[in-house]
Amino acid sequence: xxxxxxxxxxxxxxxxxxxxxxxxxxxxxxxxxxxxxxxxxxxxxxxxxxxxxxxxxxxxxxxxxxxxxxxxxxxxxxxxxxxxxxxxxxxxxxxxxxxxxxxxxxxxxxxxxxxxxxxxxxxxxxxxxxxxxxxxxxxxxxxxxxxxxxxxxxxxxxxxxxxxxxxxxxxxxxxxxxxxxxxxxxxxxxxxxxxxxxxxxxxxxxxxxxxxxxxxxxxxxxxxxxxxxxxxxxxxxxxxxxxxxxxxxxxxxxxxxxxxxxxxxxxxxxxxxxxxxxxxxxxxxxxxxxxxxxxxxxxxxxxxxxxxxxxxxxxxxxxxxxxxxxxxxxxxxxxxxxxxxxxxxxxxxxxxxxxxxxxxxxxxxxxxxxxxxxxxxxxxxxxxxxxxxxxxxxxxxxxxxxxxxxxxxxxxxxxxxxxxxxxxxxxxxxxxxxxxxxxxxxx
Ligand code: UGA
Numbered sequence: 388x389x390x391x392x393x394x395x396x397x398x399x400x401x402x403x404x405x406x407x408x409x410x411x412x413x414x415x416x417x418x419x420x421x422x423x424x425x426x427x428x429x430x431x432x433x434x435x436x437x438x439x440x441x442x443x444x445x446x447x448x449x450x451x452x453x454x455x456x457x458x459x460x461x462x463x464x465x466x467x468x469x470x471x472x473x474x475x476x477x478x479x480x481x482x483x484x485x486x487x488x489x490x491x492x493x494x495x496x497x498x499x500x501x502x503x504x505x506x507x508x509x510x511x512x513x514x515x516x517x518x519x520x521x522x523x524x525x526x527x528x529x530x531x532x533x534x535x536x537x538x539x540x541x542x543x544x545x546x547x548x549x550x551x552x553x554x555x556x557x558x559x560x561x562x563x564x565x566x567x568x569x570x571x572x573x574x575x576x577x578x579x580x581x582x583x584x585x586x587x588x589x590x591x592x593x594x595x596x597x598x599x600x601x602x603x604x605x606x607x608x609x610x611x612x613x614x615x616x617x618x619x620x621x622x623x624x625x626x627x628x629x630x631x632x633x634x635x636x637x638x639x640x641x642x643x644x645x646x647x648x649x650x651x652x653x654x655x656x657x658x659x660x661x662x663x664x665x666x667x668x669x670x671x672x673x674x675x676x677x678x679x680x681x682x683x684x685x686x687x688x689x690x691x692x693x694x695x696x697x698x699x700x701x702x703x704x705x706x707x708x709x710x711x712x713x714x715x716x717x718x719x720x721x722x723x724x725x726x727x728x729x730x731x732x733x734x735x736x737x738x739x740x741x742x743x744x745x746x747x748x749x750x751x752x753x754x755x756x757x758x759x760x761x762x763x764x765x766x767x768x769x770x771x772x773x774x775x776x777x778x779x780x781x782x783x784x785x786x787x788x789x790x791x792x793x794x795x796x797x798x799x800x801x802x803x804x805x806x807x808x809x810x811x812x813x814x815x816x817x818x819x820x821x822x823x824x825x826x827x828x829x830x
Contacts, residue, residue, distance in 0.1 A: 494524025561593020613827025710780025
């Protein structure tokens with residue numbers, strides 16, 4: 388099938404590459420000419436495992452093209468996906484400027500029946516607004532063209548995006564148009580093997596499904612962080628509690644890891660946007676507000692542990708950080724807990740030596756060159772001249788370190804383990820003080 392995708396961010400690029408991989412002819416449109424030029428050379432704008440070979444292969448085979456030209460791209464697609472960003476507005480609602488701009492562009496060029504598919508995470512009611520924006524442009528041109536607008540939210544996780552896209556656990560098609568649903572069923576048939584993954588519903592339910600999924604996952608995390616905060620006050624170990632509750636299949640082991648708070652481009656933004664949607668609809672969401680508040684406090688957790696350990700004397704100290712990205716296997720620093728930690732350390736007069744396998748360049752782009760930040764080439768290099776070590780991101784490379792080497796390198800051997808990677812007894816036997824999240828010895 389012929390597919391056009393507006394936006395070459397995480398969602399657009401991964402979706403485009405995976406649809407091309409399944410034999411479709413895909414044209415990806417982006418307003419950023421330099422990004423399009425880089426993609427044409429086979430350079431990825433993001434770090435995402437497995438993406439580059441699929442993009443390169445399909446580009447070389449003529450299945451995947453990149454352009455800044457909207458008109459021919461709109462003429463190409465039987466299906467036109469909107470996968471542009473929806474950054475948060477000042478009030479927490481999703482900014483639909485880019486989505487509606489694409490809708491108007493589509494309306495300015497549409498000349499035959501087309502299905503317009505919303506893949507961006509958009510507030511409930513956006514499909515209607517996209518439909519109105521397209522219709523207004525068609526009316527201004529005085530042409531009559533049939534089209535459908537479908538909500539088809541994406542559930543990919545950064546770091547696993549290609550696998551999630553090629554093997555989705557569900558495909559939500561939000562549309563009441565039989566014609567549109569049939570086209571999408573055909574497009575997704577290769578992804579829908581072995582058992583039925585497609586769930587068809589109305590547009591608004593599909594839009595809300597995306598927010599509900601992310602808000603539920605964020606709730607699990609904040610819930611566990613709250614249990615961790617209770618655990619450390621009552622002398623319990625949240626890691627044992629986690630295993631104890633996860634064994635119940637109704638709770639499950641996924642997404643109940645306590646830590647330094649959730650980050651990334653989705654959970655913080657989507658929880659806030661859903662809160663806003665609820666309020667606009669006349670409902671005061673209590674649970675969502677609490678999920679966000681717990682998360683906000685949790686991002687201060689590591690700093691507070693460090694500050695307390697050093698009795699507030701952080702001026703002139705050097706803290707080594709392992710991990711900067713908001714989670715492993717990505718270079719994404721959006722809402723990353725490392726940022727709050729570094730900023731608070733700097734405010735307190737401490738210096739940071741940090742190592743992250745992927746996010747160094749991104750960190751440099753955000754903070755520039757500053758004397759109190761050294762971005763190191765290796766995990767152990769970050770320990771040189773440091774007083775203490777803080778673990779912020781659970782990269783695999785940090786899981787089984789050489790504790791003797793850590794002890795020897797730190798002037799004040801102590802680990803602040805923001806991801807509960809280590810067994811406290813093992814670390815303490817190595818002669819290093821240990822602080823985890825919700826595992827005693829924290830207050
Ligand atoms: C999330 C969802 O998991 C995807 O299903 C969704 O499609 C995506 O948002 C989106 O809306 O586009 P992502 O933001 O890439 O994906 O990352 P996650 O793996 O979900 O992690 C989010 C944050 O939660 C990370 O900061 C992670 O460290 C934290 N987390 C996760 C915990 O603190 N504890 C856990 O048990 C799990």
